[in-house]
Amino acid sequence: MLLAVLSGFIFALGLAAFGRRFKGRAVVLSALLPFGLFAYFLSLLPGAAAGQPAVYRYAWAPSLGVELSFHADGLGLLFALIISGIGTLVFLYSAEYMKGHKYLGRFYAYLGAFMGAMLGVVLSDNILALFIFWELTSLSSFFLIGFKNEEAASRRSALTALGVTGAGGLLLLAGALLLVYVTGTYSIREMLTSGVALPEHGLYPAVLCLVFGAAFTKSAQFPFHFWLPEAMKAPTPVSTYLHSATMVKAGIYLLMRLSPLLSGHQYWHATLITLGGVTMLYAAVHILFRTDLKGILAYSTVAALGILAFLIGIGTEAALLAAAVFVLVHALYKAALFLIAGIIDHEAGTRDVTRLSGLGRIMLPVAAAGFLVAISSAGAPPTFGFVGKDLIYEATLHAGPWSTLLTAMAILANMLLLYGGFVAGIRPFAGPLPEEFEKAHMPGPLLWVPPVLLAALSLLFGLAPQLLEGMLARPAVAAMVAGQPDFHLKLWHGFNLVLQLSGLTLAGGLLLYWLFRPSLRLERRIGRLENISPKGITEGLARGFERFSGWYTHLLQSGYVRRYVFIIISFLLALVSYRIFTSVNLYIDYGRISSMATYEAVILLLMLVATLIAVFTDSRLAAVAAMGVVGYSICLLFVFYSAPDLAMTQFAIDTLTVILFVLVLYRLPKYLKISNTRGRLRDGALALAFGMLITVLALEVLNEDINREVGNYYAEHAYVLARGKNIVNVILVDFRGMDTLVEISVLTVAAVGVFSLLGTGLDIKKRGEK
Amino acid sequence: MNTIILRTASNYLLPLLLLFSVFILLRGHYLPGGGFVGGLVAAIAFVLHAFANGLDNTRTLLRIHPGYFMPLGLALSFLSGLAPILRTGRPFMSGLWFDGPLPAIGLIGSPLFFDIGVYFVVIGASLTIIFTITENA
The missing domain is CATH 1.20.120 (Four Helix Bundle (Hemerythrin (Met), subunit A))
Structure with missing residues (x-):
């Protein structure tokens, strides 16, 4: 398993050495790496389902308590499968999408490193190792967002993302150390089974704040959500992989993983429900004001992340099940939508939804995939999205005294998600084909097969959710609740309240889709509010800090x-x-x-x-x-x-x-x-x-x-x-030979410093003479 | 500083001082001395030569840039620290000695090589700094 996690890094290092030769068929073949990982993780599933998860331990820095121990239980495997599965498709898709790019090798190296880091996050049992991998995902994300490094906007949004997620990473380190202090172990598994009643501990609020800080920044929860729409400057495969399917779910993963330890107190539930709820509604309303395809998808991703936090906050078994299923639902349909947006951008040359239409005549398979995933995001039968949405309503309806309010919030968010999904997945393909897009043509199979596959999976899991039940859903939920979870995944539950609510959602969403037209005017209008948005405030703080440090340095x-x-x-x-x-x-x-x-x-x-x-x-x-x-x-x-x-x-x-x-x-x-x-x-x-x-x-x-x-x-x-x-x-x-060794190193550094600062060494002088 | 006395003397002083620096380096383990002082003395020898004959003549004499002594010395010191791990599996920097003293040289062990490394780093660093500064002054 160590090899599985590290293979991404090895791949990246290899590319660093042989990046120039990395083109043509080799790029397509590189997808074999994530595919191999996917197959490997699939083979681990039966063990996790039987309650005997695969474990690997390696003492890395024992004196610091850092151990590379990996633990493939249901929850970790759910994420690992998403990471490697979507990774396979993204590797394939990028081979075509980024074809001929000068730094293709570099791009794949970053992707590989990211995949390794992400697998490390979800499989690590040692909390310090988790932190290290967590930071590595932030770093590789920084490079991927800023991949078009000749654009100032890309560089800026890469810095924003790094700033926000990096700050969260520091909080995670502090939180992790507090957890270690309270529970007396570095192993997450041992923390969960240690029997320490953390909510009664005096440090509980501090731990909670730190863990929340880490998870909310990584998973783009309000008010830290602004880096995610910014991160859409990255090439579309990156947005697909990092900013919809995997990395932004790292925070969700953290919350899910620690939920048995930290939940049970009002602080946990109230914070998550409130912030998750605010995030999902805030971002969902924002969808209405966007005209850029990727912008719409970004905000709908933030909304989905809000829903996840919200569900973890409710914290009942039904809610956690809904969250686990929704992670997969969302990964499937949102990755597909992003890939489709990339295809549209690639072929039609624009992502402006007010201009796009009629592309279905040119690229039928893509349109079909778009339609399927759009209805999955809408939660309409018979797709997997329907299963997921039903579970969400099921969870909110039984959430105690506030159930009516929570359900109403969930319905509203889902209506807006439906709208976003339809605008991104259906509108560009429907209607007549305008002249300007007549030259667009059907993309190559490497581009259209991945979204079609994802759409097919959305449909398959919708028709037969029981496929997932025993192997994936049950072990994943078992990692989050005490005792054996008892549930059955079904498409059809009969005519009950949940179904009626689904109908209401569909009707409301469709109405919105027919009546509302996104326009640039609306987008501009909301742009004026930027100054008082969390993003504006954070940037103002950063500028002030820069000015202060400039003044201080000059002093x-x-x-x-x-x-x-x-x-x-x-x-x-x-x-x-x-x-x-x-x-x-x-x-x-x-x-x-x-x-x-x-x-x-x-x-x-x-x-x-x-x-x-x-x-x-x-x-x-x-x-x-x-x-x-x-x-x-x-x-x-x-x-x-x-x-x-x-x-x-x-x-x-x-x-x-x-x-x-x-x-x-x-x-x-x-x-x-x-x-x-x-x-x-x-x-x-x-x-x-x-x-x-x-x-x-x-x-x-x-x-x-x-x-x-x-x-x-x-x-x-x-x-x-x-x-x-x-x-x-x-x-x-x-x-004290060690001291001397360091001293002579310092001496060398000093000499090299003098030599390079004063510039003209022997060699340069000689060169001048020649 | 173009005096004929200093120039003539420095030509004889250079080998003498270098020999002396090696002497100081080697006696270090038992008597006052060692790699650091030895290196400084060697550096002084070269600087004196440069003082009397001009920097370019000293450079020609040295053939290589003095900066190359630094990695050489660092590598030597590091390897001498590494040797115990490779030979006996003991921790980094533990002393490794030959069993009996060698004729005419004496007892040889890894600290000696470590000190020789220090000697080279000191020569390299001080000469690099002095030559660079002199050149730009």
């Missing part, structure tokens, strides 16, 4: 080294002296200070004189030489206090510094006063204050009792363990 980043040094030292001075004078008892223990020998006094005097020369001389070279004297004097002090290693190094460094200074300064004018007296006084004061601070610190350190344990250990073991007599060297190359 500190002057580009002058002396200014940086000034700021750093003043800050350090303020911070350390505050700490010292507020909380440390200052005194000098004269007993610990050894008396000073004559040669030491001489050296100190030497240093003092050299310092004064360096400060007051007018000659640069003299200043450098004086600094060198200070350095060498310090070396001598090291020698006196028996630190020969340090002295040697310091000596070498000082020599190098002086030479370097001389080499550089040699070219500059010899006598020059750079700063005015005021500046010099200010710098002098700062330098004196800093020197005093260091003195105080040094004296204070003497007062502390030094812990010699580590030093003694090194001294005792240097020869025994590391066979060296020079402890300093043994520490450097053996005991």
